[in-house]
Amino acid sequence: MSGFDVGARLKQLRQKRGLSQRELAKRAGVTNSTISLIEQNSVSPSVSSLKKILDALPVSISEFFAGEEFAKEQVFYRASELTEIGDGKLSWRLVGARRPNRSMSIIHEYYPPGADTGEDMLEHEGEEGGVIVAGTIELSVNGEVQLLTAGDAYYFDSRLPHRFRNVSDSDCVIVSANNPPSFAEGGTEKHHG
Amino acid sequence: MSGFDVGARLKQLRQKRGLSQRELAKRAGVTNSTISLIEQNSVSPSVSSLKKILDALPVSISEFFAGEEFAKEQVFYRASELTEIGDGKLSWRLVGARRPNRSMSIIHEYYPPGADTGEDMLEHEGEEGGVIVAGTIELSVNGEVQLLTAGDAYYFDSRLPHRFRNVSDSDCVIVSANNPPSFAEGGTEKHHG
DNA sequence: CATCCTTGTTGAACATACTTGACGGCATGA
DNA sequence: TCATGCCGTCAAGTATGTTCAACAAGGATG
Numbered sequence: 001m002s003g004f005d006v007g008a009r010l011k012q013l014r015q016k017r018g019l020s021q022r023e024l025a026k027r028a029g030v031t032n033s034t035i036s037l038i039e040q041n042s043v044s045p046s047v048s049s050l051k052k053i054l055d056a057l058p059v060s061i062s063e064f065f066a067g068e069e070f071a072k073e074q075v076f077y078r079a080s081e082l083t084e085i086g087d088g089k090l091s092w093r094l095v096g097a098r099r100p101n102r103s104m105s106i107i108h109e110y111y112p113p114g115a116d117t118g119e120d121m122l123e124h125e126g127e128e129g130g131v132i133v134a135g136t137i138e139l140s141v142n143g144e145v146q147l148l149t150a151g152d153a154y155y156f157d158s159r160l161p162h163r164f165r166n167v168s169d170s171d172c173v174i175v176s177a178n179n180p181p182s183f184a185e186g187g188t189e190k191h192h193g
Numbered sequence: 194m195s196g197f198d199v200g201a202r203l204k205q206l207r208q209k210r211g212l213s214q215r216e217l218a219k220r221a222g223v224t225n226s227t228i229s230l231i232e233q234n235s236v237s238p239s240v241s242s243l244k245k246i247l248d249a250l251p252v253s254i255s256e257f258f259a260g261e262e263f264a265k266e267q268v269f270y271r272a273s274e275l276t277e278i279g280d281g282k283l284s285w286r287l288v289g290a291r292r293p294n295r296s297m298s299i300i301h302e303y304y305p306p307g308a309d310t311g312e313d314m315l316e317h318e319g320e321e322g323g324v325i326v327a328g329t330i331e332l333s334v335n336g337e338v339q340l341l342t343a344g345d346a347y348y349f350d351s352r353l354p355h356r357f358r359n360v361s362d363s364d365c366v367i368v369s370a371n372n373p374p375s376f377a378e379g380g381t382e383k384h385h386g
Numbered sequence: 387c388a389t390c391c392t393t394g395t396t397g398a399a400c401a402t403a404c405t406t407g408a409c410g411g412c413a414t415g416a
Numbered sequence: 417t418c419a420t421g422c423c424g425t426c427a428a429g430t431a432t433g434t435t436c437a438a439c440a441a442g443g444a445t446g
Contacts, residue, residue, distance in 0.1 A: 177370030
């Protein structure tokens with residue numbers, strides 16, 4: 001049912017940092033036995049305990065449980081193969097749209113002059129970030145408005161009300177990433193995050 | 194310590210679906226009491242219980258805890274503010290490096306001619322993807338080798354052995370995203386995945 | 387009004403997670 | 417060889433999560 005090896009994942013993260021069970025336990029405020037039992041899947045930890053342990057790594061619970069599936073999927077995408085998800089005015093190209101349970105949306109976004117995600121701000125779960133590759137974009141997040149140009153970047157919690165708008169007279173190109181992914185295949189999402 | 198209201202989040206998700214505590218409990222294979230106590234934060238559920246409940250919604254644990262940390266973080270990053278993480282030859286700029294528990298690494302990567310992530314292939318947890326913004330890169334994933342040029346993209350499970358190499362005579366620029374994030378602030382990671 | 391349903395809450399019993407304190411294994415070094 | 421130290425594991429006891437069963441509050445029906 002679980003389908004996710006909590007013990008193995010914890011062990012992996014702990015060892016990656018070169019920590020012993022006792023060392024991690026000390027930092028987390030639990031005992032080494034707890035770590036041991038969890039890593040052996042002898043117990044299913046309480047959320048509070050798991051959080052204490054992950055905080056000591058540090059790894060968010062969300063991260064901890066990200067990436068549960070591992071299938072043989074398409075790796076390389078020619079420009080022409082990217083899934084077009086524009087809505088007429090805006091033009092986006094989604095990488096890996098057909099991956100069933102991917103952990104991110106990566107999008108090649110084109111904002112022609114005047115392009116706008118709309119007056120009622122976007123708000124949704126997750127985080128998003130990106131790099132402005134060309135042109136200029138006006139980004140509003142949680143009331144703050146900034147003009148970003150090539151080389152600039154952004155990263156924010158997607159629950160903060162936000163809006164993208166090209167107020168310049170030339171195209172703006174952005175490569176962005178969302179987590180968790182906003183777009184499913186053939187998705188009907190309006191906002192692009 | 195927790196900083197994340199498990200009870201409120203569960204209640205919100207349950208009510209959003211119009212389910213009663215008993216109804217949800219029935220689907221999840223737990224009792225209504227469990228739901229009630231969790232929603233009141235009278236207990237910190239075990240991961241196994243929480244998973245059963247979330248499966249019945251259905252919501253992944255990762256989703257459930259997405260945005261667990263919802264602090265006031267930096268949103269806008271000027272090109273000059275991006276954290277440089279090059280190793281002398283390769284030059285990368287990391288977006289949001291100081292965010293404590295961000296769910297992704299977003300990186301503006303520069304590969305000069307001859308740049309190479311190394312002969313022993315990179316392998317690590319997570320997924321990664323990106324868009325080639327300029328130039329040409331040779332990407333090897335799981336034995337397959339492809340030349341990708343501006344507009345092309347990639348997405349793969351980072352546990353597949355992979356390598357990036359600029360075999361052309363001009364710079365290659367990529368915007369990539371990793372999940373979970375490979376780089377911590379001042380991280381000593383060698384691979385960039 | 388009574389009756390019957392559904393809602394969320396709660397005390398006591400029970401099941402499970404967690405700690406304590408021990409153990410054997412495997413190094414390093416006197 | 418024996419001591420020291422750190423490693424992960426485990427049995428027994430304690431703390432905490434979960435269930436069972438009862439409860440009160442609110443709405444709908446007659």
